[in-house]
Amino acid sequence: MDTKKIPYKIYLNEEEMPQFWYNMRADMKNKPAPLLNPGTLKPCTAEELEHVFCRELVKQELNETDRYIPIPQEILDFYKMYRPSPLTRAYCLEKKLGTPAKIYYKFEGNNTSGSHKLNSAIAQAFYAKEQGLKGVTTETGAGQWGTAMSMACAYLGLDCRVYQVRCSYEQKPHRREVIRTYGAQAIPSPSMETEIGRKINAEYPGCTGSLGCAISEAVEYATKHDGYRYVLGSVLSQVLLHQSIIGMEAKAAMDKYGIKPDVIIGCAGGGSNLGGLISPFMGEKLRGEKDYQFIAIEPASCPSLTRGVFAYDFCDTGEVCPMQKMYTLGSQFMPSANHAGGLRYHGMSAIVSQLYHDGYIEARSVGQTEVFKAAELFCRSEGTLPAPESSHAIKVAIDEALKCKETGEEKTILFGLTGTGYFDMKAYEAFNNGTMSDYIPTDEEIKKATDLIPRFPGNEF
Amino acid sequence: MDTKKIPYKIYLNEEEMPQFWYNMRADMKNKPAPLLNPGTLKPCTAEELEHVFCRELVKQELNETDRYIPIPQEILDFYKMYRPSPLTRAYCLEKKLGTPAKIYYKFEGNNTSGSHKLNSAIAQAFYAKEQGLKGVTTETGAGQWGTAMSMACAYLGLDCRVYQVRCSYEQKPHRREVIRTYGAQAIPSPSMETEIGRKINAEYPGCTGSLGCAISEAVEYATKHDGYRYVLGSVLSQVLLHQSIIGMEAKAAMDKYGIKPDVIIGCAGGGSNLGGLISPFMGEKLRGEKDYQFIAIEPASCPSLTRGVFAYDFCDTGEVCPMQKMYTLGSQFMPSANHAGGLRYHGMSAIVSQLYHDGYIEARSVGQTEVFKAAELFCRSEGTLPAPESSHAIKVAIDEALKCKETGEEKTILFGLTGTGYFDMKAYEAFNNGTMSDYIPTDEEIKKATDLIPRFPGNEF
Numbered sequence: 023m024d025t026k027k028i029p030y031k032i033y034l035n036e037e038e039m040p041q042f043w044y045n046m047r048a049d050m051k052n053k054p055a056p057l058l059n060p061g062t063l064k065p066c067t068a069e070e071l072e073h074v075f076c077r078e079l080v081k082q083e084l085n086e087t088d089r090y091i092p093i094p095q096e097i098l099d100f101y102k103m104y105r106p107s108p109l110t111r112a113y114c115l116e117k118k119l120g121t122p123a124k125i126y127y128k129f130e131g132n133n134t135s136g137s138h139k140l141n142s143a144i145a146q147a148f149y150a151k152e153q154g155l156k157g158v159t160t161e162t163g164a165g166q167w168g169t170a171m172s173m174a175c176a177y178l179g180l181d182c183r184v185y186q187v188r189c190s191y192e193q194k195p196h197r198r199e200v201i202r203t204y205g206a207q208a209i210p211s212p213s214m215e216t217e218i219g220r221k222i223n224a225e226y227p228g229c230t231g232s233l234g235c236a237i238s239e240a241v242e243y244a245t246k247h248d249g250y251r252y253v254l255g256s257v258l259s260q261v262l263l264h265q266s267i268i269g270m271e272a273k274a275a276m277d278k279y280g281i282k283p284d285v286i287i288g289c290a291g292g293g294s295n296l297g298g299l300i301s302p303f304m305g306e307k308l309r310g311e312k313d314y315q316f317i318a319i320e321p322a323s324c325p326s327l328t329r330g331v332f333a334y335d336f337c338d339t340g341e342v343c344p345m346q347k348m349y350t351l352g353s354q355f356m357p358s359a360n361h362a363g364g365l366r367y368h369g370m371s372a373i374v375s376q377l378y379h380d381g382y383i384e385a386r387s388v389g390q391t392e393v394f395k396a397a398e399l400f401c402r403s404e405g406t407l408p409a410p411e412s413s414h415a416i417k418v419a420i421d422e423a424l425k426c427k428e429t430g431e432e433k434t435i436l437f438g439l440t441g442t443g444y445f446d447m448k449a450y451e452a453f454n455n456g457t458m459s460d461y462i463p464t465d466e467e468i469k470k471a472t473d474l475i476p477r478f479p480g481n482e483f
Numbered sequence: 484m485d486t487k488k489i490p491y492k493i494y495l496n497e498e499e500m501p502q503f504w505y506n507m508r509a510d511m512k513n514k515p516a517p518l519l520n521p522g523t524l525k526p527c528t529a530e531e532l533e534h535v536f537c538r539e540l541v542k543q544e545l546n547e548t549d550r551y552i553p554i555p556q557e558i559l560d561f562y563k564m565y566r567p568s569p570l571t572r573a574y575c576l577e578k579k580l581g582t583p584a585k586i587y588y589k590f591e592g593n594n595t596s597g598s599h600k601l602n603s604a605i606a607q608a609f610y611a612k613e614q615g616l617k618g619v620t621t622e623t624g625a626g627q628w629g630t631a632m633s634m635a636c637a638y639l640g641l642d643c644r645v646y647q648v649r650c651s652y653e654q655k656p657h658r659r660e661v662i663r664t665y666g667a668q669a670i671p672s673p674s675m676e677t678e679i680g681r682k683i684n685a686e687y688p689g690c691t692g693s694l695g696c697a698i699s700e701a702v703e704y705a706t707k708h709d710g711y712r713y714v715l716g717s718v719l720s721q722v723l724l725h726q727s728i729i730g731m732e733a734k735a736a737m738d739k740y741g742i743k744p745d746v747i748i749g750c751a752g753g754g755s756n757l758g759g760l761i762s763p764f765m766g767e768k769l770r771g772e773k774d775y776q777f778i779a780i781e782p783a784s785c786p787s788l789t790r791g792v793f794a795y796d797f798c799d800t801g802e803v804c805p806m807q808k809m810y811t812l813g814s815q816f817m818p819s820a821n822h823a824g825g826l827r828y829h830g831m832s833a834i835v836s837q838l839y840h841d842g843y844i845e846a847r848s849v850g851q852t853e854v855f856k857a858a859e860l861f862c863r864s865e866g867t868l869p870a871p872e873s874s875h876a877i878k879v880a881i882d883e884a885l886k887c888k889e890t891g892e893e894k895t896i897l898f899g900l901t902g903t904g905y906f907d908m909k910a911y912e913a914f915n916n917g918t919m920s921d922y923i924p925t926d927e928e929i930k931k932a933t934d935l936i937p938r939f940p941g942n943e944f
Contacts, residue, residue, distance in 0.1 A: 029497045030563040030564060033494050102490070102492070114638070134867050176862075195908065199908040199912045200868060203915060205863055401634075401637075401664060402637040403637075403638070405595060406594070407595040442595065444597075447656065447657040447660040447661060450660045
């Protein structure tokens with residue numbers, strides 16, 4: 023199909039840019055199971071969810087039928103500031119590998135938030151603004167989501183309160199200062215401004231915090247203050263909807279040159295990048311129009327798809343959010359220190375989980391050191407220094423390309439390069455010094471955490 | 484001229500990409516004065532320069548006649564990995580300012596080196612490789628040049644030895660690790676592997692180093708080891724030649740939409756970005772074809788154009804490099820701690836100096852705090868968090884746009900956004916905390932430093 027010469031980077035013109043998000047659920051025969059109210063164990067109503075989330079976002083969360091959702095003009099305008107993101111042909115990497123495979127990557131790190139998170143941040147901020155809210159609350163661990171949210175809120179003039187896990191607030195001051203520069207408030211969690219924060223500070227003086235605690239604080243602040251709602255950067259179906267822009271653009275760019283990917287690879291933490299990248303391709307597969315191989319890559323240290331159970335579980339360690347049916351290691355699972363902070367999540371998007379359960383997606387887990395080896399090879403040939411999260415996808419793209427070298431197949435591989443590693447140089451330092459560790463949880467550790475998942479009628483696993 | 488709708492970002496197709504660098508000297512009536520051998524005070528011969536620099540680069544350094552230099556195919560191929568850089572219409576900033584001015588910026592931070600430095604790094608690495616050299620040596624202070632050079636050398640498989648000022652090596656580990664990740668050697672300077680390094684370490688135990696010392700070490704290593712040459716990231720005329728790609732692309736993109744800038748603004752440290760950005764526009768002005776207003780912006784803490792003298796001076800504090808006629812504060816001038824590390828240079832490109840001397844360029848100096856205020860406004864409206872260096876240009880672009888608001892003029896402003904501020908969050912932290920300082924050197928301090936510039940027949944100032 024290579025009739026036209028494929029440039030290094032394929033951009034779309036403004037008129038070629040997608041105007042719709044694609045909602046995979048509309049084409050799924052088995053829909054993801056509904057969110058449950060942890061108190062009643064009944065499906066959450068829109069009204070219940072609207073105490074926590076913006077009205078329009080609740081609609082999107084519950085929308086299983088509309089295939090295409092028009093992207094509001096204001097969001098399209100914002101997208102134009104940093105989108106289309108380039109679809110890049112990895113000519114240099116192909117050459118270094120000596121592979122007949124054709125490798126493409128969709129690079130989402132071309133904005134100061136440094137990752138794809140901005141695609142959903144601007145959407146969530148827009149709907150908050152449209153609802154007439156004063157501001158939003160959220161949490162951040164590694165910092166990509168907090169950065170993206172603060173950027174989006176700066177643009178729209180919304181207040182943004184980011185509860186940042188205290189150890190990250192203190193030990194990773196760079197991300198904190200990016201958040202502050204965008205005019206958002208970075209609040210070390212546990213703080214003294216919420217009930218749960220005060221309680222934890224009293225019980226554990228000097229506590230360095232956790233993502234679970236930060237979520238609980240953000241939700242509490244939002245539900246107790248007029249004009250605030252809580253926003254979340256992954257896992258939710260609304261987030262995958264917004265992130266479908268990645269796949270929509272990638273598909274439009276490939277279609278423009280008559281390219282059909284054989285294998286599509288994405289790293290998966292909560293599933294927002296993977297779900298977004300594969301969306302329109304998966305739509306074709308679900309409708310039986312075309313076939314693709316989809317591969318989700320997770321860290322061996324936090325292998326929810328490959329070693330977790332498919333069950334209803336809490337989305338947060340604080341157990342204040344709705345329960346979701348997903349592949350999970352249990353909300354009390356504590357992943358070992360893995361530098362790919364964005365992949366240290368115990369659960370997985372309900373949509374990705376269902377698709378994996380139904381056999382539409384494969385999953386693989388990879389160790390940290392081999393991931394950084396791939397990152398090093400990639401940056402030395404392609405120039406871009408990738409985020410550790412993205413490097414999981416790079417690792418498997420390289421594996422697949424090397425298989426093609428053996429078999430002689432000329433497969434077309436597409437992977438998601440979610441972001442840059444500018445703020446991860448501590449991890450690279452450990453790799454450069456040969457002091458990186460590769461901890462893989464034992465079966466006992468995983469069993470211990472999954473045994474704590476609540477069991478109730480309909481939640482057998 | 485706005486007949487077509489101007490997109491947020493104007494990209495060039497591969498076939499629209501410039502194939503030539505433009506050599507401003509070919510159109511200058513008053514050529515820059517030749518480099519002098521500091522020992523003989525006579526113009527440096529090609530042979531003398533070839534002990535330090537690559538052969539082909541010496542030719543380019545001395546070439547005052549060829550208007551266009553073809554860019555070798557290998558460099559064009561590398562450029563395709565991260566170029567064209569986007570020419571962006573600052574619609575959001577314009578709206579926030581309420582100005583009738585049209586503001587465009589050419590963004591050079593879309594690559595992991597984070598700045599425009601890569602444009603010359605790959606050229607210099609290419610000619611070193613072509614000459615059959617084993618590797619190159621260089622120095623780095625703020626770290627952008629060291630990063631860019633290590634990236635280029637990784638691509639071509641050249642050894643790269645980066646002498647990094649020791650205090651920067653120890654206090655800014657992130658840049659050091661980027662350099663190492665690309666496979667280059669980062670060596671804290673003063674080191675024990677050169678004569679000058681050992682001498683300084685013996686005289687001043689625990690010395691934290693200086694850029695001058697790092698240059699001396701890099702030059703010494705290159706001249707004493709077979710197969711090595713020294714490379715420099717700014718100031719030299721060859722560097723401006725390579726950086727002309729910025730202006731060539733910007734002009735091609737503007738011409739595509741029939742846009743003619745009235746004012747062109749660039750920050751100026753050694754002059755590489757400014758010289759590159761203005762190149763083809765200046766060519767038209769020099770040939771009397773069109774008129775433009777050019778403004779060079781420097782930090783008030785290191786004001787070589789606005790407060791220096793026009794004289795032959797050493798390019799390095801170690802006084803080992805050739806002497807150059809330029810605007811200078813004296814090679815012994817010590818700028819106060821200014822976070823825009825890339826602008827802390829005592830001198831200026833000979834080409835930019837001559838053009839300024841002949842009245843083709845204006846110069847202004849701006850204080851650090853007002854620069855960061857402009858950076859904050861820019862990032863909150865345009866999304867990209869700019870490097871402190873680039874923010875000097877932003878400050879003046881905003882000033883000019885606000886003047887248009889008063890007068891009602893619809894001027895078209897173009898400025899260079901040389902890089903991102905990812906590695907400058909310490910400076911942003913000081914700004915966010917209100918603890919940033921604004922030191923402006925006194926007339927006495929400047930006189931003291933310029934008095935140390937060597938005087939000899941023909942070097943009256």
